[in-house]
Amino acid sequence: MSRSGTLGGQPGPQRAADRAPTPTEPARAYAELAAGNRRFVSGAPRHPNQDAGHRAAVADGQHPFAVIVGCSDSRLAAEIIFDRGLGDLFVVRTAGHTAGPEVLGSVEYAVTVLGTPLVVVLGHDSCGAVQAAREAAATGVAPPGHLPAVVDAVLPSLRRATAEGVDDVDGIVDIHIAQTVETLLGQSPVLADEVAQGRCAVVGMSYRLAAGVVRAVTPAPAGAATFDAPGASDDPAASAAA
Numbered sequence: 308m309s310r311s312g313t314l315g316g317q318p319g320p321q322r323a324a325d326r327a328p329t330p331t332e333p334a335r336a337y338a339e340l341a342a343g344n345r346r347f348v349s350g351a352p353r354h355p356n357q358d359a360g361h362r363a364a365v366a367d368g369q370h371p372f373a374v375i376v377g378c379s380d381s382r383l384a385a386e387i388i389f390d391r392g393l394g395d396l397f398v399v400r401t402a403g404h405t406a407g408p409e410v411l412g413s414v415e416y417a418v419t420v421l422g423t424p425l426v427v428v429l430g431h432d433s434c435g436a437v438q439a440a441r442e443a444a445a446t447g448v449a450p451p452g453h454l455p456a457v458v459d460a461v462l463p464s465l466r467r468a469t470a471e472g473v474d475d476v477d478g479i480v481d482i483h484i485a486q487t488v489e490t491l492l493g494q495s496p497v498l499a500d501e502v503a504q505g506r507c508a509v510v511g512m513s514y515r516l517a518a519g520v521v522r523a524v525t526p527a528p529a530g531a532a533t534f535d536a537p538g539a540s541d542d543p544a545a546s547a548a549a
């Protein structure tokens with residue numbers, strides 16, 4: 308039996324459309340992501356901004372409140388894990404959340420043209436791109452095709468991890484997240500200026516695949532509360548990353 312009751316062409320009862328606010332400054336945007344991840348983790352998502360009415364409302368223009376520069380991993384779906392909908396998140400994903408020219412240009416577009424107040428670099432535990440880079444570095448064997456482009460983008464983080472005595476994958480992931488934040492700011496004077504003016508913040512976060520919990524890897528924007536999704540404090544990596 309159809310849960311929606313719409314398969315026969317007759318619309319079933321619709322729950323009231325859920326709306327969620329669109330923050331315009333970094334700390335508030337950060338809080339909205341934290342609230343959405345709390346809903347997702349607790350098994351009580353609201354799926355806001357996903358109905359037909361909202362789809363029509365945002366067709367003429369978008370004002371996303373966060374850019375997600377995330378890993379492409381299929382389990383890291385931004386709108387799901389932050390419990391948001393259409394027009395909320397400007398998502399740029401590559402394997403290993405690399406920061407090449409197309410990524411930088413996409414981030415700059417969102418921040419300067421769309422006025423997005425928050426950029427989140429989103430990594431995750433057991434990242435395959437980081438593991439591939441680690442393997443390539445250990446064996447000296449480059450992967451086939453265009454995969455070296457991904458591996459090469461992760462290698463600076465790997466070298467930094469080695470210098471800091473970090474050799475577990477999830478520890479390297481945290482360093483790579485922080486490194487990607489620094490790369491975005493270092494390679495994009497436009498973005499750095501937006502941050503300096505207080506119009507935007509760039510932060511790093513990491514997602515745990517099994518728990519669904521997002522935790523902060525780099526400091527919160529000025530004036531923002533800690534990213535405190537339930538279970539984050541149970542995460543042994545959280546204290547190490549603090």
Ligand SMILES: [Zn+2]
Binds near residue numbers: 378402433437
């Ligand atoms: Zn990954």
